[in-house]
Amino acid sequence: MNKIIFFDTETTGNTDKDYLCQIAYKDNDLEFNKLYKPPVRIPAEASAVHHISNKMVEDKPLFKESEDYKNLKDLFESNETISVAHNAPFDIGILKNEDISVAKFICTLRVARALDPEESLSSYRLQFLRYALDIEIEAIAHDAFGDVLVLEKLFDRLKNKIKTTENINDEEAIARMIEISSHPSIFKRLNFGKHKGKTIEEVVSTDRGWLEWLLGEKMKSDQNEEDWIYTLKHYLNK
Numbered sequence: 621m622n623k624i625i626f627f628d629t630e631t632t633g634n635t636d637k638d639y640l641c642q643i644a645y646k647d648n649d650l651e652f653n654k655l656y657k658p659p660v661r662i663p664a665e666a667s668a669v670h671h672i673s674n675k676m677v678e679d680k681p682l683f684k685e686s687e688d689y690k691n692l693k694d695l696f697e698s699n700e701t702i703s704v705a706h707n708a709p710f711d712i713g714i715l716k717n718e719d720i721s722v723a724k725f726i727c728t729l730r731v732a733r734a735l736d737p738e739e740s741l742s743s744y745r746l747q748f749l750r751y752a753l754d755i756e757i758e759a760i761a762h763d764a765f766g767d768v769l770v771l772e773k774l775f776d777r778l779k780n781k782i783k784t785t786e787n788i789n790d791e792e793a794i795a796r797m798i799e800i801s802s803h804p805s806i807f808k809r810l811n812f813g814k815h816k817g818k819t820i821e822e823v824v825s826t827d828r829g830w831l832e833w834l835l836g837e838k839m840k841s842d843q844n845e846e847d848w849i850y851t852l853k854h855y856l857n858k
Contacts, residue, residue: 622724623647624702624794625695626775628767629711630670632658635842640683640714641672643692644764646772653765656683670762683718693720702726702794704775706746706767708801710844726794727801728771730847731778734800735785739809749774804850820855831856 627645632638639658646652657677667673683689695701696715701723705711708727715722732744741752747761747770755773760766782793810816815823815830823831835852838845852858 622700622702624704626704626768626772628705628764629714630672630764631714632660632662633666636713637842639717641677642764644768646768654688655680656686696720696722699723704728706771709846713844724798725801726797728774728778730801730805731797733805735778735781746770753777804847806854807851824855
């Protein structure tokens with residue numbers, strides 16, 4: 621029987637070369653939340669977001685050398701575990717940098733986008749969805765465990781919407797969420813740049829060269845741009 625865990629990491633940055641300094645997860649009533657000293661210094665830009673300083677972790681073990689590492693590796697790599705995260709590919713990439721390969725996952729960011737085909741929401745960030753969907757919970761934003769608490773409530777909201785929309789049961793809804801999460805999202809509209817507000821389909825016919833340039837920039841980025849790369853290749857027929 622599958623076990624669903626909700627998890628989040630706080631890190632040294634938002635690139636594929638960064639490391640975790642906090643990881644938290646919740647499995648029903650079991651709660652885990654710890655700090656670790658990353659193998660690189662935490663830059664001020666990251667500390668300004670999650671408020672974890674180098675001083676706070678100077679006496680903490682490296683994650684891979686901690687007493688928790690093996691248990692967490694076994695948990696995430698088990699085929700019986702479904703790991704739920706918001707923007708899961710990022711957190712999964714962070715765990716991969718620690719030699720942990722997540723077996724099964726649900727990305728609530730991708731599911732939220734899929735359930736809003738008209739793109740009526742202006743953002744799909746976790747804290748935006750928290751307030752846009754009136755999720756009432758006491759939780760500190762940009763803290764791994766605080767975000768896990770919001771994530772759990774968001775997951776329930778999305779699962780129930782899928783069940784109602786598609787007239788399916790819990791097990792089928794979870795399978796559907798895994799399927800949605802298994803491939804990148806396709807965006808319909810640009811929310812930045814000189815074509816902000818336009819549909820990508822419109823820009824393909826009016827300024828294809830700009831989209832070609834954008835694809836090149838996204839492919840060079842050291843941040844997780846999987847969804848945008850997938851979207852642009854889709855519209856450019858690449």
